[in-house]
């Protein structure tokens with residue numbers, strides 16, 4: 504008998520999109536591989552943090568045994584295939600059409616930084632009017648630069664900043680809560696700082712739904728508070744069975760005097776919940 508995954512588990516929410524890959528894994532094998540990679544990745548970060556190098560190298564070996572980041576990305580690409588739910592950047596495109604109407608013929612392309620890019624052929628990359636810079640920890644294509652977003656040099660002028668930063672199923676890849684807070688804060692440094700509000704810039708954020716609907720430490724209200732303290736205003740939201748999508752407008756002036764820190768605080772007690780958390784220092 505086919506076993507259904509509990510709707511509240513983090514493995515339940517898996518990526519959408521792109522072209523159908525040639526070699527295919529079953530949905531179950533795809534989910535198992537993604538879940539196991541996430542667990543090992545987290546355990547590895549924990550071992551390193553605790554200075555347990557022996558345990559860290561044991562986990563590294565395990566990760567390599569199951570194909571490493573490459574296999575995880577392959578499973579994610581399959582998860583993104585049209586057959587398994589579609590491309591999250593389609594939602595981004597639809598929202599941008601109403602939020603940034605300057606995407607008319609003749610206007611300069613909107614600059615997009617896609618963090619965690621798996622393919623240069625998704626909807627945002629193939630739509631006219633967008634210039635997409637793609638990065639990933641491990642590029643699978645010559646048009647994607649191998650780069651850690653956390654180490655990408657911070658731009659000093661708006662000319663080098665972006666109209667849109669996309670973090671689609673990337674924040675949940677970061678193994679620890681402080682690292683997630685740091686990643687969210689860092690997005691603001693890549694968005695426009697000196698441009699009038701009507702030409703605002705945006706963060707597209709996609710997470711597995713259970714990160715917000717079934718976590719002990721994070722819900723939509725708390726994420727909203729974190730985002731507001733960083734200078735973001737929510738403009739769009741979509742919740743599906745598996746994923747939650749947001750578009751946040753960045754309004755730099757809003758941060759003046761409103762910066763707060765957020766620790767690991769229980770917002771939803773319950774034994775069957777997950778531990779997804781964002782800590783903002």
Ligand SMILES: C[S@@+](CC[C@H](N)C(=O)[O-])C[C@H]1O[C@@H](n2cnc3c(N)ncnc32)[C@H](O)[C@@H]1O
Pocket residue numbers: 518519572576579583591618619620621638639640641650651652653670671672673676677709
């Ligand atoms: C599940 S895939 C998501 C792919 C795609 N964006 C999507 O929506 O399906 C997560 C990707 O994020 C990448 N990633 C995670 N942290 C990153 C970082 N700090 N900098 C760049 N890429 C990162 C991983 O290498 C992985 O390929």
